[in-house]
Amino acid sequence: MIEITDLKKEYTLNGRKKYALDGISVKIPEGCFVSVIGPSGAGKSTLLRSINGMISVDGGKVEINGKNISSLKGKEKREVQKNICMIFQDFCLVKSSTVIKNVLNACLADMNLFSAVFGIFGTERKAKAAEILERVGMAEKINQPADSLSGGEQQRTAIARAIMQGGNILLADEPVASLDPANAEDVLELMKSLQKEKNITVIMNSHNIEQAVKYSDWIIGLNSGRIIYEGKPENLTAEIKEDIYRRDNSNG
Ligand SMILES: Nc1ncnc2c1ncn2[C@@H]1O[C@H](COP(=O)(O)OP(=O)(O)OP(=O)(O)O)[C@@H](O)[C@H]1O
Numbered sequence: 001m002i003e004i005t006d007l008k009k010e011y012t013l014n015g016r017k018k019y020a021l022d023g024i025s026v027k028i029p030e031g032c033f034v035s036v037i038g039p040s041g042a043g044k045s046t047l048l049r050s051i052n053g054m055i056s057v058d059g060g061k062v063e064i065n066g067k068n069i070s071s072l073k074g075k076e077k078r079e080v081q082k083n084i085c086m087i088f089q090d091f092c093l094v095k096s097s098t099v100i101k102n103v104l105n106a107c108l109a110d111m112n113l114f115s116a117v118f119g120i121f122g123t124e125r126k127a128k129a130a131e132i133l134e135r136v137g138m139a140e141k142i143n144q145p146a147d148s149l150s151g152g153e154q155q156r157t158a159i160a161r162a163i164m165q166g167g168n169i170l171l172a173d174e175p176v177a178s179l180d181p182a183n184a185e186d187v188l189e190l191m192k193s194l195q196k197e198k199n200i201t202v203i204m205n206s207h208n209i210e211q212a213v214k215y216s217d218w219i220i221g222l223n224s225g226r227i228i229y230e231g232k233p234e235n236l237t238a239e240i241k242e243d244i245y246r247r248d249n250s251n252g
């Protein structure tokens with residue numbers, strides 16, 4: 001369970017304070033597929049970064065299974081973060097490395113310095129990486145450099161890396177925004193099936209309402225750092241959509 005309570009994040013722009021997150025409260029049950037929608041600048045990426053503790057917050061808290069990630073530090077924080085994987089629009093792979101090496105990189109944090117420096121992953125980890133790559137449909141490409149892959153293949157590799165990390169929370173910041181429609185559907189189907197098979201909680205930022213509605217159990221509509229809508233996709237009416245994407249909701 002992810003429980004977010006009165007979460008605030010402010011930035012100063014030209015000497016003026018502006019809330020990127022302005023009191024967000026929401027509970028996300030384990031195994032749920034949630035999409036966060038809203039206009040550019042609404043706070044979607046800031047929200048994901050707060051959930052995995054990448055940025056400090058200015059009020060409220062994010063609790064992951066009862067642990068307040070916003071206040072944890074050092075080893076304790078890393079323990080919670082290990083459980084949280086992130087994928088991005090631009091895949092964030094090591095382009096010159098092979099597919100399997102990119103997936104194995106997820107283990108670096110758990111390895112001793114010597115093995116990590118020399119890239120000695122061991123047979124067990126390699127077998128697991130190969131199995132995961134097979135699962136995401138990348139078995140034939142494991143030795144191909146990442147920069148020779150199509151966008152869809154790169155995102156499937158990034159998802160494999162996330163599974164290798166072993167977390168049960170997947171944060172996806174516009175994961176299919178740079179893919180063509182067929183590849184986008186493929187990657188979303190993959191995320192959906194992993195959610196179902198492994199009971200992974202998925203939180204996806206999206207600019208594509210149709211995809212968000214099709215794949216999500218729950219929709220969060222953000223505007224100017226505030227939740228405008230929270231509910232089932234089927235209850236997202238045209239009026240609510242208009243509200244979410246309204247341009248005059250400044251909170252400066
Ligand atoms: N490091 C930063 N410094 C200053 N302002 C920031 C910083 N990061 C985010 N912001 C501001 O916070 C607000 C929310 O940004 P965020 O990136 O979360 O929006 P978003 O909903 O993800 O937008 P997009 O759909 O364009 O990705 C924006 O006004 C942005 O300019």
Ligand SMILES: [Mg+2]
Pocket residue numbers: 044045046173205
């Ligand atoms: Mg964003």
